Amino acid sequence: MTKYIIKRLIEIIPVVLGIAFIIFAILDMIPGDPARLILGQTATAEAVEQLRDEMGLNDPFITRFASYVKDVIFHFDFGNSYKSGQPVFAVILKRFPVSFKLALCGMIGSCVFGIPLGILSAVKQNTRIDNIISILAMTIVAMPSFWVAMMLVLVFCLYLGWLPSTGHTTLKEFILPTITISLANGCSVLRITRSSMLDVIRMDYLKTAQAKGVPKRVIIWKHAFGNALLPVITTVGSIFGSLLGGALICETVFTMPGIGSLIISSIKSKDIPVVMGALIFLSACYSLVMLAVDLLYAVVDPRIKAKYSSK
Amino acid sequence: MDEILLKIEDLFIEYQTELETVRAVNGVSLEVKSGRTLGIVGETGAGKTTTCLSILRLLPDRTGRVTGGNICFRDKNIYSLSEEEMRTQICGEKISMIFQDPMTSLNPVMTVGSQIYEALKYHNHENKTREELERRVDEVLELVGIPAERKTEYPHQFSGGMKQRVVIAIALACEPELLIADEPTTALDVTVQAQVLAMMRDLQKKVGSAILLITHDLGVVAQMCDDALVMYAGEIVESGSIEDIFTPGSHHPYTMGLFGAIPDLDSAVDRLTPIEGLMPDPTKLPDGCYFADRCPYAEELCKQIHPTRTSLSGTHTILCHRFSEGLKEVSHE
Numbered sequence: 198m199t200k201y202i203i204k205r206l207i208e209i210i211p212v213v214l215g216i217a218f219i220i221f222a223i224l225d226m227i228p229g230d231p232a233r234l235i236l237g238q239t240a241t242a243e244a245v246e247q248l249r250d251e252m253g254l255n256d257p258f259i260t261r262f263a264s265y266v267k268d269v270i271f272h273f274d275f276g277n278s279y280k281s282g283q284p285v286f287a288v289i290l291k292r293f294p295v296s297f298k299l300a301l302c303g304m305i306g307s308c309v310f311g312i313p314l315g316i317l318s319a320v321k322q323n324t325r326i327d328n329i330i331s332i333l334a335m336t337i338v339a340m341p342s343f344w345v346a347m348m349l350v351l352v353f354c355l356y357l358g359w360l361p362s363t364g365h366t367t368l369k370e371f372i373l374p375t376i377t378i379s380l381a382n383g384c385s386v387l388r389i390t391r392s393s394m395l396d397v398i399r400m401d402y403l404k405t406a407q408a409k410g411v412p413k414r415v416i417i418w419k420h421a422f423g424n425a426l427l428p429v430i431t432t433v434g435s436i437f438g439s440l441l442g443g444a445l446i447c448e449t450v451f452t453m454p455g456i457g458s459l460i461i462s463s464i465k466s467k468d469i470p471v472v473m474g475a476l477i478f479l480s481a482c483y484s485l486v487m488l489a490v491d492l493l494y495a496v497v498d499p500r501i502k503a504k505y506s507s508k
Numbered sequence: 509m510d511e512i513l514l515k516i517e518d519l520f521i522e523y524q525t526e527l528e529t530v531r532a533v534n535g536v537s538l539e540v541k542s543g544r545t546l547g548i549v550g551e552t553g554a555g556k557t558t559t560c561l562s563i564l565r566l567l568p569d570r571t572g573r574v575t576g577g578n579i580c581f582r583d584k585n586i587y588s589l590s591e592e593e594m595r596t597q598i599c600g601e602k603i604s605m606i607f608q609d610p611m612t613s614l615n616p617v618m619t620v621g622s623q624i625y626e627a628l629k630y631h632n633h634e635n636k637t638r639e640e641l642e643r644r645v646d647e648v649l650e651l652v653g654i655p656a657e658r659k660t661e662y663p664h665q666f667s668g669g670m671k672q673r674v675v676i677a678i679a680l681a682c683e684p685e686l687l688i689a690d691e692p693t694t695a696l697d698v699t700v701q702a703q704v705l706a707m708m709r710d711l712q713k714k715v716g717s718a719i720l721l722i723t724h725d726l727g728v729v730a731q732m733c734d735d736a737l738v739m740y741a742g743e744i745v746e747s748g749s750i751e752d753i754f755t756p757g758s759h760h761p762y763t764m765g766l767f768g769a770i771p772d773l774d775s776a777v778d779r780l781t782p783i784e785g786l787m788p789d790p791t792k793l794p795d796g797c798y799f800a801d802r803c804p805y806a807e808e809l810c811k812q813i814h815p816t817r818t819s820l821s822g823t824h825t826i827l828c829h830r831f832s833e834g835l836k837e838v839s840h841e
Contacts (some may be wrong), residue, residue: 323570401612408564408607409600409678413591423617432671498617499662 201505204491213268216480217473221262224225224469230254234467235279265473270315280466286475287454293478295365296455299378299447300440303370306379307386312422312429315390319398320417326467334384346377364374365453382436389432393425400424419427426497434490442479452485513686513718514540514563514603521558521567521742532558534742535577540593540686543702545712547717547729549749549766550739553787556722557608559739560688563720564599600632605678608691610671620674621645621659627681629821637812644681651714652677652707669700673707680711680778687712688720693728705732730754735823738763741787741798760826761803783809797829805830 231241234250248257254263268274275285318330353373354362359373364370397403398421404421456475460493496503513749518676521533533555540546548556559569562574565586581602588596604627607613617621621642628641636644646656664670672692679687689708693701708806712719721732729736730750737747739762746753746760753763765783785802788794797803800810811828818831 332666343605345832401607401609404616405605405607405613405623405675405678406615406626407599408605409681410595410598410630411600411626412595412630420615424615499619500616500664503664 198502198506205488205491209481209488210262212484213477213481216263216478217266217269220473220476221265222493224259224473225258227467227469229467229468231279231467256277265438269477275477276470277391278448278463278468278471279461280468280471282429285470286470286478289475289478292454292456292459295453296441296448296457299374299444299455300437300463301451302375303378303382303440303444303447304433304437306385308378310383310434311386311474312390315429316417316422318387318396319391319394322395322398325339330387337380338384340380342377342446343450344443344445345380346373349373349376350450363452365451365455371452374444374451374453377447377450378440378444382440385436386429386432388413389428390425393428395422397421397425423497427494430493430497432489434486434493438486442475443480512539513542514538515578516559516563516650516718517578517579517580518561519559519579520575521572522575523560523568523572526570530744530790531793532572532788532790532791533562536735536739536742536744537577538744538747540720542685542717542718543712543716544723544734545732547721547723547733547736548739549723549729549736551724551787551839553790554739555702555742557744560690560720560722561648563688564603564605565594566605574613585718596631599755600679600684601629601682602684603686603688604684604690605767606672606675606687606692609695610675610714611627611695613675614671616663619660620648620677622625624648624659624678624681626677626698631682648677648681649674651680651711658731668697669704672696672700672704675709676708677705680715680717683715684717686720686730687717688722690722691724692721694723701728708732724731726766728798738766741793743798743827744825745799745827746825748821752821752824758820758824758831760799761766761830762799762827765802799826 230249232245232252232254232447236245238250249379253261256264260492265276268276271285274425275289278288281288312333314330318327321327333349350373351427353360360372362369362373400421401425402421403416406416411420442456442460444455445461447453448455448458460475463475495505516536517532517536519536523530536559536706538546538548538553548559548768552555558567558572561572563579563581563586567573581598586594586598588654595829601815602679603681605621614620617685623646625641627645628644631643631656643658648658649659654670654673654677658666665672666674676692693704696704708719711717719732721728723729733750735747735749736753737744738753739745740762746763754757765781768781770780783802788801789799793813794800796809796813797815800806803810807829813829815827815829816832817825817827819825820831
């Protein structure tokens with residue numbers, strides 16, 4: 198098992214390197230001169246040229262990429278932000294806790310919303326309850342997140358005055374963003390839970406459990422859901438991974454300084470080192486989340502655990 | 509000792525789908541006596557499994573329903589019990605069931621030990637401690653010939669025959685009075701079949717349970733059962749003691765057909781004699797005898813009027829016009 202984990206961790210390196218190369222290439226093709234950007238419109242052409250030399254911008258593409266990778270690996274240096282001059286990694290670390298908390302709350306919220314309804318809908322397949330849940334899920338999916346977020350602000354902040362509309366420190370301030378994220382992502386959890394449960398629900402071992410007198414509640418949650426978990430874990434894992442960097446709408450509406458809004462503002466101001474660093478950081482996070490998903494598989498299903506151990 | 513344990517009277521079961529109604533079981537009556545083994549024989553789709561599932565009320569929720577008749581276990585009508593009573597008093601405790609395919613009837617993500625433990629846990633009327641129950645798990649596993657230390661393993665680590673032993677261990681954990689075995693050996697290869705059957709016999713002697721054995725294998729019936737019934741299109745066409753069914757003499761043409769489809773080592777034949785034709789469509793059963801279309805002896809009367817049950821001797825009954833009217837002797841071949 199440890200061997201498997203180490204192998205997977207090593208595999209992350211080429212993945213992140215590949216992603217870094219692609220991002221580096223794309224950012225390189227964007228028009229605009231970073232030296233000019235740093236020095237401003239009033240700087241002389243000589244000064245710009247001198248800075249370009251110092252930054253190594255006149256070197257060939259591959260040389261620049263190699264020196265970037267070298268700095269990252271040996272000095273853990275992602276460069277400095279063009280805009281603020283601060284080290285990129287420090288900028289990211291400042292933003293990351295907010296994104297992480299938001300993603301975590303969003304993931305838990307999606308599960309709390311999606312899993313019980315998905316199970317209920319599968320158990321009551323083709324009944325009125327199932328239909329109501331399906332219609333509800335479709336309606337929620339069809340509502341744009343920013344609209345939901347604004348409606349929540351309107352109702353809970355303006356009319357009722359129960360919850361704050363901005364902020365990112367107390368738990369209370371996380372409630373509305375969490376609801377927004379959970380509604381949108383919970384529907385995919387709901388759908389995958391339902392279909393995965395339907396695959397399991399006619400299995401013989403549930404009849405065995407029933408025949409030996411196991412209560413219905415235990416049959417549904419332990420026997421059926423225990424076997425329907427794998428696709429649900431995959432979905433929830435990828436939701437978490439993408440929320441880490443992509444809860445942009447929530448970050449914008451509720452003015453939460455997360456990674457998503459950092460990337461967008463950096464792209465707007467052509468702050469290339471920050472964009473680079475943030476994307477590499479996110480891709481590494483995503484790979485780690487996916488590794489965690491695969492390891493959870495082994496916890497849930499002994500057959501998969503056996504496969505991992507034999508490798 | 510011949511106390512009647514399970515009594516099914518005139519049972520009718522239908523499967524209702526949006527398009528049609530499938531009449532799976534049509535007026536089945538049977539009795540299982542304590543400590544004895546009753547075999548139900550018949551081809552696929554004859555309603556054997558449906559009958560069994562209905563005893564534990566395991567018919568699919570919305571589609572399958574009992575439309576007539578009674579199932580009594582001792583003096584309790586199974587269908588008048590509440591779901592809770594059914595679960596705590598009958599399922600797994602007084603009656604337990606072994607399913608056809610051991611590959612799919614164990615939960616793949618639970619250890620076999622915990623699956624046996626579950627059966628004990630939900631029928632723990634004496635408030636035994638966890639350790640006591642775990643000891644019983646070990647005991648049951650040893651009983652079916654699996655070392656107790658393998659209880660922490662998962663079903664995928666067992667072979668097919670071993671899995672069926674685990675399934676049997678689950679069924680026997682609470683020492684049920686009646687064990688329903690739905691084709692327990694069909695999915696196993698022949699050597700393992702013999703082992704599993706021998707084990708079931710041994711266990712029956714030790715635990716004293718009655719067995720209701722479903723099979724399409726007449727050899728298994730001969731080896732295991734005290735009494736047997738032959739089912740066709742949801743009806744019992746012939747019933748009796750094992751001697752009644754297996755000795756040549758008066759038989760339902762379908763039973764004779766079944767025997768004709770078994771290879772006989774004494775006579776040199778190239779091909780077996782199958783029963784021509786197919787079972788009638790259970791969505792539109794004919795008015796007359798359900799077997800008339802395939803019966804070599806069918807007459808006009810058979811196609812129009814459904815036969816009534818005729819008792820030939822004390823235990824032997826047949827559902828066929830040929831015996832109700834003239835009692836013509838038909839030999840067994």
